Amino acid sequence: MAGVRGYGGGIVGRFSDEPDEYPGVKEYHTARLNQIEGFFYTSDVLRKLADICDEHAGGLFNFHGSTGDIQILGFKQEEAEELFQKCTHLGFDLGGSGSALRTPSCCVGPARCEWATYDTLHITDNLTREFQNEMHRPTFNYKFKIKCAGCPNDCIASGARSDLSIVGVWKANIRIDQKEVAEYAKKFDIKKYVVDKCPTHCMDYTDGKLTIDDSNCVKCMHCINSMPKALRPGLEKGAQIRIGAKVPMVQDPRLGFILIPFYDVNKDKEEDYAFLKDLIQKIWDFWDEYGTNRERVGELIQRVGVGNFLEAIGLDPLPEMVEYPRANPFIKFEEYLVPDDEEEGKEG
Amino acid sequence: MTDEQKQKIKEFVVNLVKEYHGKKRFKPQDLEKEVEQNFQSENITRKDAKAAIKELTDNGELIYGYAGGSFLTLPEDQTQ
Ligand code: HEM
Ligand code: SF4
Ligand code: SF4
Numbered sequence: 001m002a003g004v005r006g007y008g009g010g011i012v013g014r015f016s017d018e019p020d021e022y023p024g025v026k027e028y029h030t031a032r033l034n035q036i037e038g039f040f041y042t043s044d045v046l047r048k049l050a051d052i053c054d055e056h057a058g059g060l061f062n063f064h065g066s067t068g069d070i071q072i073l074g075f076k077q078e079e080a081e082e083l084f085q086k087c088t089h090l091g092f093d094l095g096g097s098g099s100a101l102r103t104p105s106c107c108v109g110p111a112r113c114e115w116a117t118y119d120t121l122h123i124t125d126n127l128t129r130e131f132q133n134e135m136h137r138p139t140f141n142y143k144f145k146i147k148c149a150g151c152p153n154d155c156i157a158s159g160a161r162s163d164l165s166i167v168g169v170w171k172a173n174i175r176i177d178q179k180e181v182a183e184y185a186k187k188f189d190i191k192k193y194v195v196d197k198c199p200t201h202c203m204d205y206t207d208g209k210l211t212i213d214d215s216n217c218v219k220c221m222h223c224i225n226s227m228p229k230a231l232r233p234g235l236e237k238g239a240q241i242r243i244g245a246k247v248p249m250v251q252d253p254r255l256g257f258i259l260i261p262f263y264d265v266n267k268d269k270e271e272d273y274a275f276l277k278d279l280i281q282k283i284w285d286f287w288d289e290y291g292t293n294r295e296r297v298g299e300l301i302q303r304v305g306v307g308n309f310l311e312a313i314g315l316d317p318l319p320e321m322v323e324y325p326r327a328n329p330f331i332k333f334e335e336y337l338v339p340d341d342e343e344e345g346k347e348g
Numbered sequence: 349m350t351d352e353q354k355q356k357i358k359e360f361v362v363n364l365v366k367e368y369h370g371k372k373r374f375k376p377q378d379l380e381k382e383v384e385q386n387f388q389s390e391n392i393t394r395k396d397a398k399a400a401i402k403e404l405t406d407n408g409e410l411i412y413g414y415a416g417g418s419f420l421t422l423p424e425d426q427t428q
C-alpha cells in the first residue's frame with residue numbers, strides 16, 4: 001500500500017507486476033500536491049520542489065495532472081512520509097485521490113483574463129480550504145470533482161468533466177462598441193464569420209450596425225471570441241452551476257446539466273460562499289444516502305430521476321434543467337393527481 | 349460527544365475492523381453508519397463518528413487502503 005499517515009488520498013500507488021525483472025520500478029508511486037490556483041509559482045519554490053523530487057522520487061514532475069494537481073512521480077513507499085513532510089514545509093498539501101473530493105481547480109480567471117465574470121481563483125481556494133476533510137479522508141462512493149471556469153469558454157472543460165461545474169455567465173446585454181465593429185469589418189466579413197455562425201441566429205449586421213437580440217443569446221462566446229475588442233460580456237455577472245459530468249476513459253462519458261441557471265456568485269462571495277457550500281453538502285448527503293459503490297453523482301441522478309434529486313436537495317424544477325429537448329409529449333404532474341384521488345375517495 | 353464517548357466509539361470501530369479483518373473491507377462511510385446505529389441511544393451523529401475516525405487515522409491505529417474504492421484497515425496491512 002502507498003500513502004502517508006492520516007491521509008486517505010493524495011498518493012497514487014503503482015506497483016510493478018514483475019518486481020524481480022524490473023526492480024528499479026518495483027514501486028513507482030505518484031504524489032499529488034494541491035496546485036496553486038492559476039498555476040502561479042515563484043522560481044524559488046519550483047527549485048525547492050525539484051530538489052525534493054530529486055532526493056525522494058524519480059526526478060520527474062507532471063505540471064499539471066489532468067486533476068489539476070502538481071504530480072511528483074516515481075517514489076517508493078519508504079520515501080513517502082519524508083517527501084510529504086518536506087512538501088508541507090514548503091507550503092504544499094496533498095491533493096485528493098480515491099473516493100474523495102478531488103483538488104478543486106479553476107481557469108486562470110481574473111488573474112489574467114478579462115472575460116471572467118467572477119473570481120475563479122478565490123472560490124477555488126476557499127472551497128479547497130473548506131473541504132479539507134472531504135479531500136483527505138475519503139468517505140464518498142467515488143470521486144467528486146469541482147471545477148470553476150470564469151466564462152462559457154470553459155478553458156478547463158469543467159462542464160465536460162467535473163461532477164459540479166461552475167461556469168461564469170452574465171445576464172445583461174453583450175456590450176457592443178460599434179466603432180470597433182467597423183474596424184473588424186475592414187479585416188473580415190462579419191456577416192459570414194460571426195453573425196451567420198451565431199447558433200441561435202440572434203445577431204444582425206445591416207448598414208454597418210451590429211445588433212443582438214440578447215433574450216435569445218445562449219452565451220456561446222463565439223461572437224465575443226471573434227471580436228474581443230468590439231464585444232464584451234454583459235455587466236450583470238454571475239455563474240451557472242452544472243451537475244453530473246464525468247469523463248472516464250473507458251466508457252460512458254456524460255455531460256452535466258444545468259442545476260442553477262444563474263448563481264449570484266459575487267454576492268455569495270461576500271457571505272463566504274454560504275449558499276454554494278450548503279448546496280454542495282446537500283448533494284453529498286443525497287449521494288451518500290442513495291448512491292452505490294463507484295457510482296458518480298450524475299449516474300445516481302439518472303438512476304433515481306432528476307425530480308427525486310431536486311426534491312432531496314430542496315430546489316424547484318426549472319425549464320433550464322434539461323439534458324436534451326424532450327421527445328415524449330406526455331407529462332405527468334403528480335400534484336394534480338392527488339386531489340383527483342381524494343375526490344374519488346369521497347364519491348366512493 | 350464527551351471524551352469518554354469518543355473513546356468508546358474508537359474502540360468500537362477498531363474492534364469491528366479487527367473482527368472482520370480479511371473478510372470485509374469497511375469503507376469509511378460503512379463505519380460511520382455502524383457507529384451511528386450502534387450509538388443511536390446516545391445521540392451520536394455522523395459528525396461525531398467522523399471525528400472519532402479522524403483521530404484513529406491521525407494516530408495510525410487505522411490506515412486507509414485503496415482497491416477500487418477507499419477503505420479503512422489495520423496498520424499491519426501496510427507491509428503487505
Ligand atoms: C496499462 C496501464 C495503465 C492504464 C490502462 C492506466 C489507466 C489510467 C486511467 C484511465 C487514468 C485516468 C483516471 C481518471 O479518470 O482520473 C489514469 C490516471 C493515472 N495513472 Fe494510469 N494507467 C496505466 C498505467 C499507469 C502507470 C504505469 C502509472 C505510474 C507509473 C500510472 C499512474 C497514473 C496516474 C498518476 C494517474 C493520474 C493522472 C492525472 O491525474 O493526470 N498509470 N491511468
Ligand atoms: S474560461 Fe473564460 S475566464 Fe477562464 S480563462 Fe478561459 S476565457 Fe478566461
Ligand atoms: S454569444 Fe453566441 S449566442 Fe450569444 S450572440 Fe454571440 S454568437 Fe450568438
